[in-house]
Amino acid sequence: MVAEGVFAPGHLGELTQIAPFEMIDAVLATCSAVQERTRKLPARVVVYLLLAAGLFEECGYPTVWRKLTGALSSLPIPQVTATALWHARCRLGVRPMRELFDLLRGPASAIRTAGARWAGLLVVAIDGTHLDVADDEAVRAKLGKGSNQYTDASGYPQVLLVALVSCGTRAVIDAVFGPGKPGESILGCRLMRSLHPGMIVLLDRGFATKGFLNAVHTTQAHFLARLSASWKPPVLARYPDGSFLSRIAGIEVRIVACEITIATSQGRRTGVYRLATTLLDPRAHPASELVKLYHERWEVESAYFELKKSMLGRRVLRARSWPGIAQEIYALLSTYQLIRIAISDAAHATGTDPDRCSFTTALNAARDQVIQAANVIADTAIDLVGAIGTAVLDALLPARRLRLSPRAVKRPLSRYAYKSMKVDRRTYQATINIEILTGSTSP
Template sequence: MLDQLEDLELTGRTDWLAVPLPTTRRQAVGEAVRAARAEVAWQLGLLPAPVSAREEAERLGQAAKMAAAWPSAISLRPASEAEILWIYGHSARRGVTEPLLPEGGKAHTVRGRGRGVAALGQVLLSEGSVASAEGERPAKLRSAGQVFGRRWLQSTTEWGTSYQAMLALAEMPESFLFPGSEYLVDLDGFPYPVDWVVRLDVTDGASAEAKSRRQARELANQYNEYAEETAGVPAAVDKSAAGLDEYRERLTASATEVEVRAMVALCVWGSTPDEAEQRATELAGHFATSEYVFARPRGEMENLWYGMLPGARTPKVMAQYAQYLLARDFAMAGPFSAGGLGGESGPLYGLQLAGGGLRPVFVDWARGLRDNVSPSIACVGEVGAGKSFALKAAMYLVLAAGRMLGKPRSRGRAIVVDRTPQQEWVRFARACPGKTDVIGAVFDSLAVGERTLATRLLPLVERGTLLLADRGFPSFALFTAATARGAELLWRVSASFTLPVEKVLADGTYLSHLNGPRGSGVTVRVVEYTVDTADEDTGEIVSSELFCLITTLLDPETAPAAELAELYARRWTSETIYRSIKVEQRGGRTATLRSNSPDMVAQELWAMLCV
């Protein structure tokens, strides 16, 4: 399994929030000068100037104040240095085998000279190029359109080459239906991973309202321009005016309302250009049905790639596709969520195929007992989809967990209600490690007799089992059917049974036979006894009624009569269980089952049997 995981592109959704720290005009000018110097130094092969300890302390203080002011309803934590390095490194290595995340918590020894980012390596970006095989001449292009039709980015690093396709959100529906308009949530529904970034520029309500007034004046001027037109004012102008009026009304309805300028970009990738192209086309086509238009501008793949990096300037192409929304509209269209199976610990249970690519599923089935929660699992699928296999794998992991040599009862335990006609869970349980106890139970309406119900339990009887039964069950048909399963029988019979003495054995028991149809019969051994008890008040010895048992164990030496009588007495423990279910678990003699339908009654009874 570990060898297979090494060859798979395992993914996991992590959401990052990058917020620019406040910068004064003087600081902005200074940073621009330092950036220019760093660019010149880079061209000359020199290291950039280090970040001073004073500036680093100042920025860390600003970040701490910003984190303290963040709403407590949203749980955030600072990204580690290793995670920040991974964000930039992952952008260049999408789709290839990535190195392990560097260990965090180690203090850096060289400040700001780029030594800490050495793990990033170098990346070669080439928009629309296709790498040719070694020694092979590049294929000639038939037309210039083939060059401009390559809307992907080839990223080459020491870890391999990947092809990435960028998409920008160009249009959104005029109105939103919530729920149903959450396009970011849909990204986790694809069978491959999708990276996304949303650049936000938030404007206060007063400034946004002033801008909307200017737009209203411009629309009013358009009415004057069409005053002499015989066709009148176009419908689009009336529609824009009505929409602007609603926008201004909502903008001024609350003093806390803001305008959000959102710039959304997506990225999919593949090991070949065709794979990246196919995923990008599928992604754009999926959202086109909901009036979300994702554009793939030619010649702008590299700019969009830089636009998805935190700290980089917003490229012009992203600004061109900016969407202006009120906070409520942005919240309805842009909520995001992440879903996953399993937890952070436990054995490897399987792979999550849907929800953004392959993800390992780790499940610790004993966690619910430690954390006082229910580790529930539901397997839903078509016939043959593997539901039984998944449940059996979970059961095996439970039985295998916690076992320690020399410590009995340290193995995990599982209770299974097997309602399959073939008793497949019974066979699986007997093949699992450890001890397996199979308890059969059947129930039906009052119109179904006990002997009929007992016949349904016979498939659970194994060869070599000693099967006990009360005097209401014996019949020739049921007796012979049970012996055909290879079991040994010890059944009590009523006085209505005629058992002629054929041979008296040494221990006082005797051989007889049960009569069947058409002169058939079966030889049995008869054990008769009474139970003597002392009266609590008088101390007088009182004998019970005569107990008559028939058994297929014919040899008195291997099955002494006293042991058989003692074994039959243990059958009364089942009556104690029946009383517990009927009275104690149900809530008393006068209580009834909570369920109101036959199927739910059966479910409630199975639950009682499992307790």
């Protein structure tokens, strides 16, 4: 069952139940983007086309259209051209996709969702990444290009994307994007609108700046940030767990210094970390537990991997203008969020940890549902698992194992570089030893 008439291609398979027709129509009405007359491509259909394009990033828009309509051969589906699809996307604009993302974004977790909270606090992380965009003159003028020792301009222009991600579900709570300058910590300040009491924000060294830490502290959310070597925090008081009270950026914090040793069959590596947090009670939040919690910051990197590798396939975005790029990024984030909500609903309904749910399995199941135009309209009894959730639960990942893969350039420019780099790219089982350092403030 799909919509009637020219609205029939407007669906996203089973994901339509999460973003139903009524939601899309309300977004269009709010943005005054409802078509004045019914065309072959109504605004609602164009929204679903953009969302479906996030599922089929390897395809052009005409091919995405054929996937939306492939199972609707018995219906009088209008024939549309690539030019008609381009004009329809231009008419729609950016605002409806931004409004839709604002409706969908969030932690996608309940109070009892496994791994979503720590000590009663919602665990979130902020980090940035770059998306390649078309090397068009207008885009290049806005974003600039990278440089290297051979040329002043190299590679594709890039958009800086900074996201606030729930570590337990990898759902996007908020995201902002723009040119790479003046930097991710400045752009990330726009995410403060989504921070609130009851959160603990995990931050890398790039975000541990005076301005950013003060902005987070103003929201009354707690933070756990890794400090760079430039910070020289004073020791105001020492605690039995090895941490000490200090003050940075005018904020009273507790500093935890630790030495982390990672051992594999190929050797050992040791590094010293300093973490600063606004959780000042060492009994309620021991230093050793804070160090373990900080490892959850890597969940935001996993979310970016799913966006850039699983969905985009490391491809350049389709759009060749800044409004088109913004429209495409909001559509991509919305589609990612829809899949994450479907995964979280299935995990919560069965008491499963979302960490064991495969995003790739959910993505492929969502693609199948679009091609078949299946489960578009929900029954009277809502099934939180559905076909996507069933596929995920039938192929659960094993419990997390501690493994280590050394950082390396996976695709060197020269095909002869593999031997000269002498880098072992295999992944090994690892053991980690954490030792809290006392009596020292050095990084």
